[in-house]
Amino acid sequence: MPQEQQIAIEERFARVFNDKSFKERLSSADFEKYINGKKRLSFQKHDTIFEDGETPKGVFVLEKGAAKLSKSGAFGKDQILRFIKEGDIIGYRSLLCGENFQAKAEAMTDIECVFLPADIFMYLLEVDPQLSFVMLQKISYELGESSNTITFLAQKTVRERLAEILLLLEQKLGVDPEGFIKISLTREEIANIIGTATESAIRLISEFKQDNLIEVDGRNIKILNHDKLMKLGHVVL
Numbered sequence: 001m002p003q004e005q006q007i008a009i010e011e012r013f014a015r016v017f018n019d020k021s022f023k024e025r026l027s028s029a030d031f032e033k034y035i036n037g038k039k040r041l042s043f044q045k046h047d048t049i050f051e052d053g054e055t056p057k058g059v060f061v062l063e064k065g066a067a068k069l070s071k072s073g074a075f076g077k078d079q080i081l082r083f084i085k086e087g088d089i090i091g092y093r094s095l096l097c098g099e100n101f102q103a104k105a106e107a108m109t110d111i112e113c114v115f116l117p118a119d120i121f122m123y124l125l126e127v128d129p130q131l132s133f134v135m136l137q138k139i140s141y142e143l144g145e146s147s148n149t150i151t152f153l154a155q156k157t158v159r160e161r162l163a164e165i166l167l168l169l170e171q172k173l174g175v176d177p178e179g180f181i182k183i184s185l186t187r188e189e190i191a192n193i194i195g196t197a198t199e200s201a202i203r204l205i206s207e208f209k210q211d212n213l214i215e216v217d218g219r220n221i222k223i224l225n226h227d228k229l230m231k232l233g234h235v236v237l
Helices: 003-016 018-024 028-037 092-097 118-127 129-154 158-173 187-194 198-210 226-233
Strands: 037-043 048-050 058-064 065-074 080-082 105-106 111-117 214-217 222-223
Touching: 003 105, 003 129, 018 037, 028 111, 048 092, 058 092, 058 105, 058 118, 065 158, 092 129, 111 118, 118 129, 158 187, 158 198, 158 222, 158 226, 187 198, 198 214
Parallel strands: none
Antiparallel strands: 037 111, 048 105, 058 111, 065 080, 065 105, 214 222
């Protein structure tokens, strides 16, 4: 999906899912139910937000920080499924399906979020058409992301996958004042995302650095040449 469409969906969700907007759309009784039910939660870096297999008790909307969704494979190796940033909502898919969580959510930085219990979230979907519509858009977008991931892993070389994932991480998570991607990942995590051995990821990152495609400062990475990375990864943003 083009970046402009993704941003539009995220902005639409932000406009709909907030106290001021709910107060304008909901009845007084429904708004009071929402306000009394929601909670503000904090998690420290590396804290588990919810476990794979856990019964959903509600949804989480990140207001500050970033998290990752991952699933443990047959041999105990974690596979990162996607990253969660400020403004994203997690936990709703399993809740809507009536099943236990199919992934683990872990804080990658200190996090502040809003927790909305399951019964209130489901009730709001019933009485608020605007919320239902933006949630449908988010579900459709994430379904497209999952399809792209399958193609990404099946059809691209490891070198192409690294180029693409660096561009996507920058697009999704943004950069700090010095231009480095906001999230610092271990080489093992990068290898996990692109589906290769840690040694191969380390070698490729070193090659990208030597080719002046990226700058590396410990775990932090800055993209220096977007055009070459896009060409290398066959990426259209």
